[in-house]
Amino acid sequence: MRDVIVVGAGGGGPVVAAELAARGLDVLLLEGGSSHAQPEREWTHFENDAFNPKDGYFRVGPADRDRPAWIRDQPQNSYLWNVTGVGGTTLHYYGNSPRAYRGAFAGYDGADRDAYDTDHLFPFPYEELVPYYEWVEATLPVQTAPMGRKERVFFDGCEALGLPVQTTKDTHGIAFRPQENAILQPQGTAGRTSDSSLLVYPQAQGCTFCGFCAQGCRSPLKAPRNQFARRSTDNSYVPMAVTASAWAAAGRDAQLVTDAFVTQVHTEERGGRTVATGVTYRTDNDTETVREDAAVVVLAGGCVETPRLWLGSGLPNPNGWVGRGLTDHYLDSVVGTFDRDTGASRGPASAARAEFPGYGCLEQGGLPPALQAFSMSHSGSGIREMYDLGRGKRGAWDGVSGRLQGSELKDVMLNGIDRLLGVLVITADDVEPDNRVRLSPLYPRDEHGAPARVEMDFTRRSADTVRRRNFLANRAAEVLRAAGARKVYRIDWAPLILHTQSSMRMGADPATSVVGPTGEARAVERLFIADNSVLANSLGGPNPTLTTQAIATRTAEQIFATYFDGDPWVGAEAPVPSTDPRISAAL
């Protein structure tokens, strides 16, 4: 009998695991995918090797790349880009760690309060989360991003438009700024050379500007795992969890088991209440079945797997909101071509952003060539100049929105990958009940049960969501033009589902939420949710991982206080950074 079982070692689960292991609890951390234990041997800097959805090392599937990927039923024009394995989708994230906008929380009374999804607010005030933000920001740590050429280009555009500069972590109005990234700042030779022989730890520390964030961060060379530059959870919270006895006075090392796919959450009835008691998982290439019991179970498999596991386990769903309300920031891409070096393929993938509270935000992004071409050939409004499906849009960009294809796309790519700059449009999208995750009615059950279906239809967007996105796309085009772009394209992405939120949302209203304000499921006691799915909404636009991790820290406290008679620690203690040398030594 464990104290706590955490299902999923992605962005949120390892936070709970590390925090509770530091309190001395017996924590089992289960991950369905690869351990990614030897990145120097297993990963490369190549795009197809990393991202191929069939057998890339960052895919949704088992550790053995010769085994088939796991099915994701997507009944629409969309591309869901999750990653399984230790680190989860943080394995390929950019480390962007902005705080949420205040308007996404209960109690906000700013002049723009009606600009947010007021039907689906977080069930507590923003101020209550700030100490947890600060705790996570110190633990990861989150630092102000340095500047390379592509940041300089973006800042040029923002300055030319007269946008103010933000010099705080909290956002209070329209502004631009360097990203607050979960990436260690460059020290020593990092960022100053491309000579690999000089980019060895400790001569080089922090970000080396290699440009391969999405292929997995393993820089600088020969650094201890918890000293790699980007603080994906494989480099931060997971090392903390499994070495807790080395850095926390009362700590007890969590046990991490990979290739452990949970197929059932067990419950029992106690006094008329449904109570979680443990899980069953399949392991050893799905040849073994293991049952583990625990006082508390934490689901953290992500916005797709958590509702799938819930539904597949037959857990109660009294209000029908399990899996519903999935938000994805209704992302879009606006791309400019330049006659000068933008440095797009070099440095951290995104290190500059602009905030537009009430609408969402923009961030510049540099991509390697295949991803760049993919990002320009994924659209909901057809192929530019050929057909637009009645959805082509005009604005501050050139011509009509849509895919670049054929000669037009080749010409843009021939201009040079480092003479492009993309701006990601991150929309404050409203919670829509019909955008959701459910069990596929089409595909047969596999060894893990019925596959997940992700329904994200871009025709199911509120008028406000569409209006905010168009506003942001116009601002993105203006920034690029002001920065000197020769031509600007709006792609009008079909759902490119990178940011996933709120499919098991917490909320104040029991009728429209799965989870209550403490992170505990309303319908099942001792069952908590600690991944992006528990977010109440799309945060007003900012990237979700930091907020998920702050909520997960808060949830860990709630678990400790409610079921283990412990005291909260955030605000009472000083956080230990995940780069602590005791962790390096213990690894």
Next chain:
Amino acid sequence: MPAPTSDNHPRPIETDWGRRAFLARAGVLGLAAAAPPALFAAPARAATTDDALEALLAWLRPQLQRLSADTFGGVAAFCYPGPDAFSLRQLEVRREAGGIATRTPQFLMDTLDGYIPLPDSIVIPLLTDGTRQLGALPRPLPYVVTRAGLRRAQRLDEALTIVLENDEHLPASIVVALLLNVTAAVLVPASLLRLGFNSPFARLRYAEKARVFADLESDEPTVVKVLRPIVGDFLADELRGLVHYLAMALLALPSDGMYSEQSAYDRATKRLVRRPIGWDQTNYLPGRTTPPDGHAELLGYYQGRTEVEG
């Protein structure tokens, strides 16, 4: 799920007009022209029926692969034209190498086959009973196609039905190829008469290919419209979602084929065997075959600020 394979005798098929038109439009009937005549000869005795059918099946499976390769060649050239026969046929040619040179057709087929297992509950009705309706779409087939090779059509239909109904893992790429070709031939009937590739889709001009994708991405693709009365709204809606997803994959995944390292990569050594074409064309990591572990790119901190609070 696939039908039991213990008895491979096909049920007697009277290859009706609609089915035969489907075979023509899918590009399958065209394959028969290149087949050894003996494959279509009537067996002398019942005992030889199985042998004859097996021979036909053995011939058909690689032919379907070839048809797929032709079809995906047409897709790759559409996404990334170059100085190749597929690009020439679509009348959109480029001087620099395109998707064909980067082996994007095979890359696409491999990726689809491994990544998108198509649900039998849709595929089987679509390609068996449904095809009779697809073939009977009210668009004229060229006369020469409708009159040619009745016997061959009959035998091919028998063999194709066995493949579709009994092959446990029908490659997604073959189904997608048939879908593209049928749509192409319905929208542009003249594609059946043009010479060259087996695939009617690969015979299209560039703007005609765009019409095919516009149809596949439309609110009600042609194949869905035709099948809806037969399969009902549930399966038709499911098919529409699947077609939309496949159209996305066909238009977006070639980017990986064209610009990634895939055609120049040795997975065993995790090294490039040459510099990828797409890297040269985008001037990515100039001159390198080994990606660097960093860049001299640091310009400092905006306004000199290295940290913020609150």
